[in-house]
Amino acid sequence: xxxxxxxxxxxxxxxxxxxxxxxxxxTEEAKAQKVxxxxxxxxxxRSKTYNKSIIDKIWNFFSSVKVGVxxxxxxxxxxxxxxxxxxxxxxxxxxxxxxxxxYEQNYGxxxxxxxxxxxxxxxxxxxxxxxxxxLAISIxxxxxxxGIPLYKSLKNQRxxxxxxxxxxxxxxxxxxVTEGDASKTLDLIAEKMSKLxxxxxxxxxxxxxxxxxxxxxxxxxxxxxxxxxxxxxxxRFIPGFxxxxxxxxxxxxIRAIPGMDGYYLENEKFILETYDNEPxxxxxxxxVSKIAKNYQSDVKLYKQPxxxxxxxxENLDLVKExxxxxxxxxxxxxxxxxxxxxxxxxxxxxxxxxxxxxxGESLGTLTIDLTNPEKEYVLGENTKVEILNYYPDFSGLKxxxxxxxxxxxxxxxxxxxxxTPDKPEGEISFVSIGAAPVxxxxxxxxxxxxxxxxRNVSGLAIKKDVTIPILIVGGIVFLIGLxxxxxxxxxxxxxxxxxxxxxxxAAHTNKNWxxxxxxxxxxxxxxxxxxxxxQLEENDETKREGDDVE
Amino acid sequence: xxxxxxxxxLLLIAFFAYILGTVLIAGSIKRNDGAASRAEKWGKAGIVVxxxxxxxxxxxxxxxxxxxxxxxxxxxxxxxxxFGMFLVGAFLLIxxxxxxxxxxxxxxxxxxxxxxxxxxxxxDVTPLVPSLQSHWLTLHVVTAAIGQAILAIxxxxxxxxLLKEVDPKQKSKERFWLEAILYLCVVIIGFVVVTLxxxxxxxxxxxxxxxxxxxxxxxxxxxxALFGMNEYELKTDGVMEPLVELPPYINAKKLTTVxxxxxxxxxLYLLYRFxxxxxxxxxxxxxxxKVNTNLVDEIGYRSVLIGFPxxxxxxxxxxxxxxxxxxxxxxxxxxxxxxxxxxxxFYAAYLHLRLSKGWEGRKSAWLALIGFAIIxxxxxxxxxxxxxxxxxx
Numbered sequence: 001x002x003x004x005x006x007x008x009x010x011x012x013x014x015x016x017x018x019x020x021x022x023x024x025x026x027t028e029e030a031k032a033q034k035v036x037x038x039x040x041x042x043x044x045x046r047s048k049t050y051n052k053s054i055i056d057k058i059w060n061f062f063s064s065v066k067v068g069v070x071x072x073x074x075x076x077x078x079x080x081x082x083x084x085x086x087x088x089x090x091x092x093x094x095x096x097x098x099x100x101x102x103y104e105q106n107y108g109x110x111x112x113x114x115x116x117x118x119x120x121x122x123x124x125x126x127x128x129x130x131x132x133x134x135l136a137i138s139i140x141x142x143x144x145x146x147g148i149p150l151y152k153s154l155k156n157q158r159x160x161x162x163x164x165x166x167x168x169x170x171x172x173x174x175x176x177v178t179e180g181d182a183s184k185t186l187d188l189i190a191e192k193m194s195k196l197x198x199x200x201x202x203x204x205x206x207x208x209x210x211x212x213x214x215x216x217x218x219x220x221x222x223x224x225x226x227x228x229x230x231x232x233x234x235x236r237f238i239p240g241f242x243x244x245x246x247x248x249x250x251x252x253x254i255r256a257i258p259g260m261d262g263y264y265l266e267n268e269k270f271i272l273e274t275y276d277n278e279p280x281x282x283x284x285x286x287x288v289s290k291i292a293k294n295y296q297s298d299v300k301l302y303k304q305p306x307x308x309x310x311x312x313x314e315n316l317d318l319v320k321e322x323x324x325x326x327x328x329x330x331x332x333x334x335x336x337x338x339x340x341x342x343x344x345x346x347x348x349x350x351x352x353x354x355x356x357x358x359x360g361e362s363l364g365t366l367t368i369d370l371t372n373p374e375k376e377y378v379l380g381e382n383t384k385v386e387i388l389n390y391y392p393d394f395s396g397l398k399x400x401x402x403x404x405x406x407x408x409x410x411x412x413x414x415x416x417x418x419x420t421p422d423k424p425e426g427e428i429s430f431v432s433i434g435a436a437p438v439x440x441x442x443x444x445x446x447x448x449x450x451x452x453x454x455r456n457v458s459g460l461a462i463k464k465d466v467t468i469p470i471l472i473v474g475g476i477v478f479l480i481g482l483x484x485x486x487x488x489x490x491x492x493x494x495x496x497x498x499x500x501x502x503x504x505x506a507a508h509t510n511k512n513w514x515x516x517x518x519x520x521x522x523x524x525x526x527x528x529x530x531x532x533x534x535q536l537e538e539n540d541e542t543k544r545e546g547d548d549v550e
Numbered sequence: 551x552x553x554x555x556x557x558x559x560l561l562l563i564a565f566f567a568y569i570l571g572t573v574l575i576a577g578s579i580k581r582n583d584g585a586a587s588r589a590e591k592w593g594k595a596g597i598v599v600x601x602x603x604x605x606x607x608x609x610x611x612x613x614x615x616x617x618x619x620x621x622x623x624x625x626x627x628x629x630x631x632x633f634g635m636f637l638v639g640a641f642l643l644i645x646x647x648x649x650x651x652x653x654x655x656x657x658x659x660x661x662x663x664x665x666x667x668x669x670x671x672x673x674d675v676t677p678l679v680p681s682l683q684s685h686w687l688t689l690h691v692v693t694a695a696i697g698q699a700i701l702a703i704x705x706x707x708x709x710x711x712l713l714k715e716v717d718p719k720q721k722s723k724e725r726f727w728l729e730a731i732l733y734l735c736v737v738i739i740g741f742v743v744v745t746l747x748x749x750x751x752x753x754x755x756x757x758x759x760x761x762x763x764x765x766x767x768x769x770x771x772x773x774x775a776l777f778g779m780n781e782y783e784l785k786t787d788g789v790m791e792p793l794v795e796l797p798p799y800i801n802a803k804k805l806t807t808v809x810x811x812x813x814x815x816x817x818l819y820l821l822y823r824f825x826x827x828x829x830x831x832x833x834x835x836x837x838x839x840k841v842n843t844n845l846v847d848e849i850g851y852r853s854v855l856i857g858f859p860x861x862x863x864x865x866x867x868x869x870x871x872x873x874x875x876x877x878x879x880x881x882x883x884x885x886x887x888x889x890x891x892x893x894x895x896f897y898a899a900y901l902h903l904r905l906s907k908g909w910e911g912r913k914s915a916w917l918a919l920i921g922f923a924i925i926x927x928x929x930x931x932x933x934x935x936x937x938x939x940x941x942x943x
Contacts, residue, residue, distance in 0.1 A: 069899050079888050080889075082888060083889065106762045282671075291676070291677050325680065340877070461877075461878050468880075486856065511852075512852060512855075
């Protein structure tokens with residue numbers, strides 16, 4: 001594409017608005033402006049220059065700020081939809097059907113619609129993820145589109161700018177010095193501006209004082225950070241990049257840790273502590289009698305030695321003893337184990353006695369491990385109890401057949417076969433908690449409940465996420481970029497001593513004109529410069545500062 | 551006097567200092583016509599009183615912190631009060647950069663509203679549940695609140711800008727919405743008034759109802775029940791029966807409070823209109839007449855620039871670190887989290903529109919007000935209505 005040649009002889013890339021060397025406005029549009037549009041210093045932006053091929057069109061689409069902002073706003077509105085009702089993954093329901101039912105039961109027709117539209121799993125939906133992807137593309141394209149030309153033009157800045165450039169800046173001053181010898185003025189300006197930590201460059205009768213140019217890189221750095229962060233998030237879709245498992249482990253149990261091959265965990269004790277404070281008004285209003293103080297699982301982490309048989313829990317090497325509490329996960333080898341849930345007083349074992357109904361004579365007792373019951377318990381010669389059927393979580397009869405709701409021993413029920421010297425063929429009895437035994441026929445013997453032992457169960461989560469370091473880097477880069485772009489401003493002051501002895505000044509900043517003017521006030525007074533004007537302020541409001549300043 | 555009493559008294563001092571500060575600043579502007587020096591004195595006094603109030607509230611914050619053993623930002627009362635404090639702090643920060651007192655005329659009353667609103671919630675010190683027992687509670691909540699407070703200053707500037715720029719005598723959409731915002735402020739006063747009234751009366755009405763899981767539950771209304779919970783049964787004698795029964799997924803008690811607040815707020819507003827015979831924006835317009843709108847516009851932008859990184863750090867970054875620490879997942883799409891993300895996206899859009907599309911002045915001012923509305927929504931609505939990890943008291 002042809003170059004744009006400026007009057008000063010400099011050849012600018014096609015599409016340049018302001019000559020990169022002297023600053024003369026090049027386009028008709030720029031020439032017509034009272035105050036020059038200084039975005040990207042008037043350099044040629046690809047998306048504003050080419051619009052022919054399909055690639056140009058795609059590029060221009062994504063580099064457009066309008067499109068970028070639209071994508072942000074669409075994401076924003078879409079995100080809010082997900083907060084109307086709880087998201088699916090936060091609902092305590094096992095099956096998909098139960099979840100569907102949950103929405104209808106709790107939120108009526110709206111809830112049903114919410115579920116059916118897929119809003120109940122909005123953030124994992126394909127369209128939400130595409131939206132975020134489009135946003136990422138927009139960030140990359142827009143940054144490249146503007147960042148590179150801006151960088152080039154700022155790097156090749158000349159000290160001396162053409163009058164037409166300077167007079168079209170927002171802040172300008174023109175006139176003789178107000179006091180003293182004009183020949184020293186540039187020295188005075190240079191001296192003061194250096195003190196204000198500006199970098200001063202001079203070229204004959206011209207001067208450029210510049211400060212914090214790096215601030216212009218802020219937006220590009222923070223966009224880079226965002227891209228790194230989004231890249232990290234994308235990696236999480238690849239299997240193996242993160243482990244997210246859960247386990248229930250009872251006190252006294254040793255179990256293989258899911259997702260953490262070769263490691264075993266022993267739960268020594270689960271502890272629940274509550275505060276013993278007087279109930280506060282908030283508690284009473286919410287009907288909370290006790291506030292939890294601590295959830296803790298005292299555990300031992302074991303590693304299986306090399307070459308050991310899978311599932312062999314006899315020979316394990318102790319790696320770490322730890323008390324897992326909320327906010328204090330057990331961390332080892334990149335894995336973290338979190339305290340997530342608990343069940344108190346789960347039945348551990350039940351003890352029954354085998355007694356004669358009539359005489360009350362006992363033939364012995366047996367203790368049943370409720371998670372691992374034996375098939376039969378031998379109490380003596382010709383005396384034993386067989387467990388024909390076991391229902392750990394008895395939930396009633398269905399068509400005359402006992403049902404169990406889960407594998408957890410919440411409400412154990414048994415079908416016993418009692419074999420005694422009197423009744424060698426055996427007597428059958430169905431025993432459940434809180435109900436009279438159901439017998440097949442008229443039994444002579446019965447199982448009498450003696451006692452029950454309980455224990456607590458810890459619910460733990462096992463997590464490993466190798467993308468975390470990438471996310472951390474992305475987050476830090478983003479914050480640094482944000483701080484650079486927000487807390488520092490790029491300020492420039494151009495000065496030229498004209499042939500007639502007057503001074504021409506122009507100043508620009510990308511942000512915070514108030515701060516720039518403060519600097520200018522200082523140098524204006526020190527070097528006796530003509531008073532500047534802000535070409536964007538209306539005439540009746542030339543008062544520069546707040547209502548405190550007279 | 552115990553530490554907690556000292557703490558409460560300091561808060562009370564701060565509250566009255568903010569009221570006095572507002573009056574003094576308003577006075578300085580009103581009196582600016584004749585004696586400039588006297589007006590200057592009033593204005594200076596207003597700022598001094600505001601600083602005193604801020605220090606007193608800082609004292610409240612620190613003493614309560616010592617008493618409770620954790621940063622007092624763990625329930626609705628504590629957080630909202632702290633937000634009011636940070637708002638005054640942010641105003642003072644901006645004041646000492648730009649010296650625009652008029653902003654105090656909006657910022658201080660907002661802080662007053664916040665503190666009054668906060669005290670309608672249970673104010674006693676509650677012990678921390680295990681998930682909140684972390685230094686990240688302090689870091690995350692305080693940083694997020696400071697960020698939000700600085701962002702809120704842009705709304706303060708926006709309101710000042712619009713109060714001056716929107717002609718209160720000319721019928722327009724802008725005037726309507728501006729007045730609507732001011733009316734909503736009156737509704738908050740209405741909320742405070744009805745809550746205090748019925749509390750002083752000791753009003754209580756006990757109900758049983760059937761909740762959404764089909765379980766029988768109890769609830770106590772502290773205001774006459776306009777709406778009844780699902781299949782309610784009134785247990786207290788001699789109090790009002792609810793007018794309407796609501797389905798189980800709507801909390802009729804909260805709705806009752808909201809409706810009462812609107813009733814009281816509307817009565818107050820109509821009473822005001824009847825007595826003063828002017829819109830509120832017309833009443834306030836002379837107070838901001840002397841403001842330099844360009845400067846106020848820049849302050850609005852600058853406060854977003856200062857506040858946005860702080861908000862990002864506190865509300866997103868620290869939140870993610872804490873969530874990772876406590877639950878092993880840095881993000882859980884909890885409503886509060888999502889609304890923090892929405893706030894963040896909104897201000898990102900604001901910055902892009904301002905930088906690249908030249909949305910300055912009025913457009914920018916309206917955006918700043920919408921941003922503040924999102925912050926308030928996240929504080930009030932998400933906490934109280936949408937249940938999640940962050941639903942406090």
